[in-house]
Amino acid sequence: MNLINTFFNVKVLLDSLPQLLWGLAVTLQIGITSILCGLAGGLFLAVARLYSPPFCQFLIRTYVDVFRSIPLLVLLIVVYYALPFVGIRLSPFLSAVTSLSLVSAAYTAEIFRAGIEAIPHGQFEASAALGLSNRHTMVDVILPQAVRIVIPPLTNNCINVLKDTALASVVAMPDLLKQATQAQALAANPTPLIGAAIIYVMLLWPMVIVVGRLETIFSRGRR
Amino acid sequence: MAALISIRGLKKAFGRFMVLHGIDLDIAEGEVVCVIGPSGSGKSTLIRCINHLEGFEKESSVTVDGVRVEQGAALAKVRAEVGMVFQSFNLFPHMTVLRNVMLAPMRVRGTPPAEAKRKALDLLARVGISEQADKFPSQLSGGQQQRVAIARALAMEPKVLLFDEPTSALDPEMVGEVLDAMRKLAGTGVTMIVVTHEMGFARQVADRVIFMDGGRIVEAGTPSDIFDSPREERTRGFLRAVLNH
Ligand SMILES: Nc1ncnc2c1ncn2[C@@H]1O[C@H](COP(=O)(O)OP(=O)(O)O)[C@@H](O)[C@H]1O
Numbered sequence: 171m172n173l174i175n176t177f178f179n180v181k182v183l184l185d186s187l188p189q190l191l192w193g194l195a196v197t198l199q200i201g202i203t204s205i206l207c208g209l210a211g212g213l214f215l216a217v218a219r220l221y222s223p224p225f226c227q228f229l230i231r232t233y234v235d236v237f238r239s240i241p242l243l244v245l246l247i248v249v250y251y252a253l254p255f256v257g258i259r260l261s262p263f264l265s266a267v268t269s270l271s272l273v274s275a276a277y278t279a280e281i282f283r284a285g286i287e288a289i290p291h292g293q294f295e296a297s298a299a300l301g302l303s304n305r306h307t308m309v310d311v312i313l314p315q316a317v318r319i320v321i322p323p324l325t326n327n328c329i330n331v332l333k334d335t336a337l338a339s340v341v342a343m344p345d346l347l348k349q350a351t352q353a354q355a356l357a358a359n360p361t362p363l364i365g366a367a368i369i370y371v372m373l374l375w376p377m378v379i380v381v382g383r384l385e386t387i388f389s390r391g392r393r
Numbered sequence: 394m395a396a397l398i399s400i401r402g403l404k405k406a407f408g409r410f411m412v413l414h415g416i417d418l419d420i421a422e423g424e425v426v427c428v429i430g431p432s433g434s435g436k437s438t439l440i441r442c443i444n445h446l447e448g449f450e451k452e453s454s455v456t457v458d459g460v461r462v463e464q465g466a467a468l469a470k471v472r473a474e475v476g477m478v479f480q481s482f483n484l485f486p487h488m489t490v491l492r493n494v495m496l497a498p499m500r501v502r503g504t505p506p507a508e509a510k511r512k513a514l515d516l517l518a519r520v521g522i523s524e525q526a527d528k529f530p531s532q533l534s535g536g537q538q539q540r541v542a543i544a545r546a547l548a549m550e551p552k553v554l555l556f557d558e559p560t561s562a563l564d565p566e567m568v569g570e571v572l573d574a575m576r577k578l579a580g581t582g583v584t585m586i587v588v589t590h591e592m593g594f595a596r597q598v599a600d601r602v603i604f605m606d607g608g609r610i611v612e613a614g615t616p617s618d619i620f621d622s623p624r625e626e627r628t629r630g631f632l633r634a635v636l637n638h
């Protein structure tokens with residue numbers, strides 16, 4: 171069948187598979203690094219926003235709003251193509267990780283803030299009345315309760331970051347998508363692209379299902 | 394004798410709305426003071442100023458055991474000495490009852506876990522809930538939760554215990570067990586300030602009863618002064634209203 175030979179050519183797929191898997195490894199590196207940096211940055215921003223003086227709170231809010239408004243592709247291109255003009259030259263990998271982390275931190279900060287705000291005020295008051303420091307209040311009392319609230323949206327954010335890694339291909343990062351387009355050009359056949367699409371879905375589908383499960387579990391309101 | 398708690402000219406406003414109009418109050422060590430008064434009269438705000446859950450005007454002064462209550466490094470020390478029991482318990486729902494009681498001594502006083510546990514079990518026994526130590530707060534009745542909250546406050550060995558309507562959120566059949574625990578506590582010489590609508594408790598346990606209205610202390614005296622021969626018309630009106638219901 172002609173159509174199958176064009177879009178799902180088994181020989182082309184097998185030939186390009188090693189290249190695709192290399193691409194997947196790069197995608198995962200970018201994705202996981204950005205997720206971890208975004209988590210740390212977002213948690214820091216959320217807690218800092220709670221306890222810092224008003225001016226810092228204003229700065230943090232501005233950061234969060236700006237980086238939630240800017241299209242990731244635009245940010246990535248600015249970081250990779252514009253920053254060199256001011257002497258900041260980042261590798262494709264660092265450009266991708268920086269852009270993804272900056273944006274992810276902004277979303278993560280909002281998620282944590284919402285999670286912290288969902289904890290009843292009485293928990294803060296009881297902690298304060300006992301003499302707990304801000305740090306202990308967060309670590310022992312607030313965050314353990316907020317975690318159950320933030321896990322579904324955080325997982326969602328991870329999915330988005332992993333998806334957005336595909337944008338790194340525009341700064342010549344040999345990620346899964348880039349490898350697929352190269353293999354396609356080489357083989358003069360679109361099968362590697364289909365292969366890449368399938369790999370993305372296989373990677374993210376389980377996470378999507380997990381989010382759905384978590385949302386039902388946590389919304390069941392155990393307390 | 395110097396007062397344990399000394400409040401001078403305490404003023405507090407929410408926005409432009411004055412809630413406390415310059416309160417003066419001294420409380421001696423070991424004294425049990427009950428604060429009564431209509432809702433909205435500033436009772437909660439008054440006791441929440443003592444551990445600075447509410448800030449107040451700068452020219453006011455509140456001291457606990459000689460330490461000024463104000464934002465800053467000394468505040469943690471004051472709060473470690475002032476326990477509080479809330480109307481809505483505010484137990485930590487993700488910890489067992491035992492952990493709830495152990496947490497603050499370990500984190501604030503650096504008590505070793507084994508000792509904190511021993512002390513916590515002791516306190517839970519004192520308020521009659523040792524069997525529930527390994528349960529979570531949500532598995533307990535309201536009365537039991539409030540007794541855990543009392544044990545949690547006591548675990549810090551505070552010089553003062555503040556109670557903000559500790560029985561108001563309870564089903565009627567559980568009020569007694571919590572009041573019993575508090576009565577026992579009053580007998581041990583702990584300084585207590587209790588905001589309450591339980592007039593029977595106030596009459597029986599208080600050394601001094603304070604009647605507040607409109608952000609002012611209208612009248613203060615022994616239980617029999619206040620309940621048997623109140624001097625102020627507002628006090629009489631309030632007592633008539635609560636005792637007839
Ligand atoms: N956080 C707040 N913001 C604005 N007004 C408040 C706040 N807390 C209390 N108030 C007001 O202060 C007054 C005294 O409140 P409160 O001390 O809670 O009275 P009580 O405990 O005697 O019922 C009330 O009029 C109440 O509406």
Ligand SMILES: [Mg+2]
Pocket residue numbers: 436437438558
């Ligand atoms: Mg009140």
